């Protein structure tokens with residue numbers, strides 16, 4: 004935003020200590036929860052019901068599937084053809100700090116997702132993998148405009164992905180897991196098809212698509228470029244989230260909320276720049292941070308992804324620690340499982356290890372996510388009361404039933 008700092012904005016007027024400075028001065032012990040609580044084991048974390056709101060379909064392929072699809076399509080651009088080496092290549096490229104290499108990862112995944120069969124397979128495996136990881140509800144996003152090179156129409160892309168999600172749900176159920184998957188249609192910030200994609204999302208509403216998103220480089224492409232799409236969705240009483248406040252900071256968050264009317268924020272981690280931590284530990288929220296907390300705006304946090312893009316320096320210094328303490332409506336997400344080499348369980352493992360989060364904390368994040376999903380209220384409530392809370396209650400009760408001791412020596 005050209006006018007940042009040139010006039011009074013809702014986020015200026017205070018000299019705030021940055022989060023990094025705060026940590027440098029005062030090592031935050033991070034233990035907000037009772038030290039006497041038992042930390043969940045890796046197995047419990049995996050079995051705990053989890054809800055995922057921010058995950059990209061083209062960022063979560065199995066490496067073996069990429070190799071298969073590339074061979075079927077005659078795509079010779081892969082840097083590795085051994086699935087294991089390819090998986091490592093993706094993580095290293097995303098870790099490299101080079102934007103070109105990071106973008107190259109998506110060029111490869113999109114290149115092999117250009118046919119109906121490929122899209123259906125990738126979507127089915129996505130649902131299967133998430134279900135096996137204990138995810139009970141997921142909203143998976145993708146940009147239909149990036150899958151047209153093989154001659155598919157936008158509608159055919161959406162239908163192929165929906166078919167895949169339904170197939171994945173069926174396979175998961177056959178394997179003893181339960182999952183529901185909804186799609187979010189993404190428009191690319193640098194392109195000019197946002198209204199068309201928003202109309203597509205609206206057409207497929209109640210047919211597997213639950214909302215809309217915009218993604219891509221924040222700098223230079225403010226969300227207000229796509230106001231027509233957001234205004235259209237609001238008139239249709241539809242839902243959308245916006246990638247904002249990952250790299251670009253408060254102006255991006257402010258625009259996404261106050262100009263575009265986003266229901267949720269993709270990342271939103273830079274809201275921390277509007278929170279002041281004094282030398283005495285006193286915490287003051289600026290106007291924008293207050294608004295986000297007061298209005299219970301959901302923040303789709305993706306800790307491992309943020310470390311890779313430099314939006315946070317380490318898990319311990321990730322703003323999620325302070326924002327959790329301040330009770331923002333936080334959710335935990337994976338963003339790109341392939342590029343980050345992560346899963347929902349791994350994200351929670353990092354948080355449990357770093358902040359000593361308990362099953363109660365995990366349930367809090369999970370209920371937050373379910374409350375913030377784009378499916379109807381009665382379905383969200385039933386997921387919370389009939390699936391999530393009983394799932395955590397069962398895990399919490401496990402200590403009552405320790406392994407049966409032998410009856411003889």
Ligand SMILES: [Zn+2]
Nearest residue numbers: 059246269338
């Ligand atoms: Zn994202």
